[in-house]
Amino acid sequence: MKTVPLPTGFRIELDPDARQLSDGLWFGGSPARVLRLTAAGRKAWQELETGPVASAAAGALARRLTDAGLAHPIPPELDGEPDVTVVIPVHDRTELLERCLAGLDGKYPVLVVDDASLDAAGVAAVVAKHGAKLVRREENGGPGAARNSALDHVGTDLVAFLDSDCVPTPGWADRLAAHFADPLLAAVAPRVRPLAPDTTAGRYTRAAGSLDLGDRPARVAPGTRTSYVPTAALVARRSALTAVALDGAVFDPALRVGEDVDLVWRLHEAGHRVRYAPDIHVHHHEPATWPGLLGRRARYGTSAAPLAKRHPGSLAPLALHPWPALTVGALLARRPLLAAVAFGGSIGSMVRLLRAHDVPADGVVRAMASAVEQTWLGCGRYGTQFAAPLLAALLVRRGWGRRAAVASLLLGPPVTAWAKQRPGLDPVRYTAAAIADDIAYGAGVWAGCLTHRTSEPVRPALVRRPLRFDPKGER
Known part of the structure; x- marks a missing residue:
């Protein structure tokens, strides 16, 4: 091609x-x-x-x-004003809607879809105050269905989706719209920064918000560093959305959670580009309490099973490379000689692979050590999310060596994250919060697996190809 x-x-x-x-x-x-x-x-x-x-x-x-x-x-600077409509789905939450609409600069038409709010009059009053257009749904269908209803009333080239609990920063839509000078681009998302109160739950969320994908730009695709972006804030090309619609619906109305991930992956599968642009920020309201925070994480987890059934192979919770996985397994089993042999095997295997493609082998030892560390951290999060009761049972069994190994899996990922970020929480509370966060998400995943009768979201993937090589002389 x-x-x-x-x-x-x-x-x-x-x-x-x-x-x-x-x-x-x-x-x-x-x-x-x-x-x-x-x-x-x-x-x-x-x-x-x-x-x-x-x-x-x-x-x-x-x-x-x-x-x-x-x-x-x-992207280059914009040549003229972009053709954009801002779409905001809402279900009650009039105070948050007020704050969201007040944060817009008034440059573009705004369409608010009331998804069968109980306080319909309150929503209508806020919308009228800010000069936006209102579309009312009589039956609650969730944010995806509300966005679908909005698209029936949008005629602009670009659509800026914005959730009612978001607060945009000045010029966010303009700066994202500049990326559409690329004809292959279907959607681009800003960084979603947590807007959280000064509670313990809020401070944890500011450090580890589930919608905050970090400060590194990326092409968005399954199996990459940034596998999805949320539609809490997203600018999309309307023609690309229409091209991947399912029976006329851009967002799958059967998905109450994860409908944004499904859309992003359908755009990718159709050959479009989706990008993450973290130099542009939008703020997102976060729960102030632990029940609210953990309950939302569990709901997010329930989306894994239906997404896995719609996109087989795109949702592996853990990717294992054979040599690093063997090294970590040997270390956890307290078999240092086997671990050394496995680590040596990983180095030798990589050196042979690089030399076969005429690539310098400098830095292989450090790269393999990093791979072992990432495998250990990945196994720790996987175990905490999907096998926390088993880890807890192993912790209380006799044998300090076994306890140390299990504790390293349980504590290693949050302690490492705390050391890198130095958030506004002490390491003990941050670690406890991160473990509770992972357990809540894993509980949601297991619940979805039982409902949809699939184990794919909890099955690790074995990756046999550690490095890709573009054909010689291709460029």
Whole structure:
């Protein structure tokens, strides 16, 4: 298939993890890969390194790098006002709706869909106060169904979805709309920052909000570092939404939770691009109490099973590479000799793979050590989410070695996260909160599995291909 170049005027920025191994040889991306450039590709890289895309060759290379996650696009300035309608679904919560509408700058038409609110008059009064258009649904169908109703009344090229419990920052829609200079882009999402009170639950949420996907830009696709974006705040191309509609419905009305993930994955499967742009922020109201926070995490978990049935293979909770997994398993079983042999095997296997593709093997030991660490942390979160009762039972059994191994799985991920972030909570309360968070989410996943009679959301995936290699001379 012919590559559609990134258009003239776009710049790119390298991903922080991208490394130039030698002239024309790059490593990085998500999933990790090695990209080798031809002489023409190296010339195109020189153009991208010093300025925006100005040639077809540079545009093709920019597309290749941004699709692989080795780099991220920076769009040119907007040429005129974008054609945008802001869509806000709401079910009661008039105070939050008031705050949301007050945060808009009034540049674009706003359509509020009342999803059968009990206080219909209150919602209508807030909408009228801010000069927005109101569409009323008589039967509550959830946010996805409400957005579908809105799309029947939208005629603009772009749709800016915004939840009623969000507060936008100035210029958020303009800056996201600039990305649509790329004809392949279907949707782009900002970073959703938690707007939480100064309670223990609120401070934890500010450090580990479930909708906050971090500060690193990304192409959004299953199996990558950023596998989805929420529609709490999202700008989308209306024609792309229509193209992936199911029986006329853009959002699956059967999904009360996870309808945004389903839409993003359908857009990806159709060949569109979806991007995450964390340099643009929108704030999101968060629960003030632990019951509210953990209850919402459990509801999010219930979406895993229906999503897994709609998108088989896209929702593995844990990806295991054979050698690092064997190393971690041996360490947890207190078999240091076996762990050393497995770690040596991982190094040897990777060195042979790299040499077979004429790639320098510098830094392999550190890379494999990092892979072992990530496997250990991944196993810890997986165990906490889906096997917490088993871990608790093992903790009370005799044997300090066994207890230490289990405690490392239970405590390792939250303690590591606390050390990296240094949030506004002490390590003990942060660790307890993170464990409760994972258990609540896992309970929701198990409940969804039982309802939909599937085990896919709790089955780890074995990854046999640790590194991708683009064919020699492809660019």
